[in-house]
Amino acid sequence: MPNPTAAMLVIGDEILSGRTRDANMYFLAGELTKQGITLAEVRVVGDESDDIISAVRALSKRYDTVFTSGGIGPTHDDITADCIAAAFDRHIDVRDDARALLAAHYENTGSELNEARLRMARIPDGAGLIENPVSVAPGFTVDNVHVMAGVPSVFQAMVASVLPNLTGGAPLLSQSLRIDHGEGDIAGPLAALARKYDDLSIGSYPFQKNGAYGSNIVIRGTDGSRIDAAMTQLAGMFP
Amino acid sequence: MPNPTAAMLVIGDEILSGRTRDANMYFLAGELTKQGITLAEVRVVGDESDDIISAVRALSKRYDTVFTSGGIGPTHDDITADCIAAAFDRHIDVRDDARALLAAHYENTGSELNEARLRMARIPDGAGLIENPVSVAPGFTVDNVHVMAGVPSVFQAMVASVLPNLTGGAPLLSQSLRIDHGEGDIAGPLAALARKYDDLSIGSYPFQKNGAYGSNIVIRGTDGSRIDAAMTQLAGMFP
Structure with a gap:
């Protein structure tokens, strides 16, 4: 539900x-x-x-x-x-x-x-x-x-x-990973990950620090083990 | 306009x-x-x-x-x-x-x-x-x-x-005055002031500091002389 x-x-x-x-x-x-x-x-x-x-x-x-x-x-x-x-x-x-x-x-x-x-x-x-x-x-x-x-x-x-x-639901869990590549470099693989884990919400929040581009990827959902799995795969994509 | x-x-x-x-x-x-x-x-x-x-x-x-x-x-x-x-x-x-x-x-x-x-x-x-x-x-x-x-x-x-x-209008001007009385004490006279200056917007933003109540009164409008007049009257109300 x-x-x-x-x-x-x-x-x-x-x-x-x-x-x-x-x-x-x-x-x-x-x-x-x-x-x-x-x-x-x-x-x-x-x-x-x-x-x-x-x-x-x-x-x-x-x-x-x-x-x-x-x-x-x-x-x-x-x-x-x-x-x-x-x-x-x-x-x-x-x-x-x-x-x-x-x-x-x-x-x-x-x-x-x-x-x-x-x-x-x-x-x-x-x-x-x-x-x-x-x-x-x-x-x-x-x-x-x-x-x-x-x-x-x-x-x-x-x-x-x-x-x-108030009646709450399952608390929204999230994990985030900082990736030191510009969003333009990671967007393709990230979209594929989002399609595979379509029960999760995967957001990309770009930043620029000392002239270098990067992005914080946040994976949200109510099933912690699914988030763990997606996060493991994400970490492997951009070593 | x-x-x-x-x-x-x-x-x-x-x-x-x-x-x-x-x-x-x-x-x-x-x-x-x-x-x-x-x-x-x-x-x-x-x-x-x-x-x-x-x-x-x-x-x-x-x-x-x-x-x-x-x-x-x-x-x-x-x-x-x-x-x-x-x-x-x-x-x-x-x-x-x-x-x-x-x-x-x-x-x-x-x-x-x-x-x-x-x-x-x-x-x-x-x-x-x-x-x-x-x-x-x-x-x-x-x-x-x-x-x-x-x-x-x-x-x-x-x-x-x-x-x-973009085409702007008259810039919104504002003046504010800190009054060291609780909102409940100033609300009556303030409402009368707002009725008199109904071309202005008069807002009250209460605060509590070290156990004492007070409020910042903000008078906004596009006509500076009207704001001056209302502000002078306000200052006289709560000496």
């Missing part, structure tokens, strides 16, 4: 304007691979309701699981929760369980649970809450979409809350 | 598996912002023909310009050129102008222009070539889609070749 699939939706003008370099995609990609879930697509959109809603609908329909990052804070540009509700035609308002989490937290820290902070307790009807051990304000899950914060430390903590509840 | 729009399509299994951290999106985002072109969407897909073709069609239709990165090398997993041809119903084969570039280069370097390397001269009919001062094998432009390499040094050189030919 093929591994379950996932998509990620990164939400935020700051990524698209080049102000912020996204760190969450790389983190999530690595975590999903370890868990045996295939990250099949990522989209990045700005803080625009229509764009967020249509991306959520498209990805939710096509993939087993969707992860979003960004746009669930207390400020006016945080519109993700309302967009998720709209995407699934759910009602959204401040919910008692989320409000209770925030109330306890702000009582402890001596801050006021004002109108802006209460925005973070707006949760679509029927959604499950995602624990946020870093800054308390929860993420949430609607249908197959997990809605999480953009701040990397919070995003990572929320991923850790969600992942154990 | 609103600024022209752009999208980016990142192609490669290595990004989605978490093996490689993409660097090209962040670079392109910054370059386009300087040029007054709004990067409105990014998608990342794997080395799958159907996914590449449908993403190229969707993005090309919706945005003024599309940039792709990845998948134009000589190995079997480099399928981007064929997918672009398919997306635009163009014929593709080795083209004389591209072959001549490669032939001269490999004659100089003493390498053979073999079948694999010739794959890099496969260019869709009617496409313009994009100069590659780093490793010669060209990118190309079909319709409004610029097809470029994934290796960051080559990608950046190709972007430099393409950008001067």
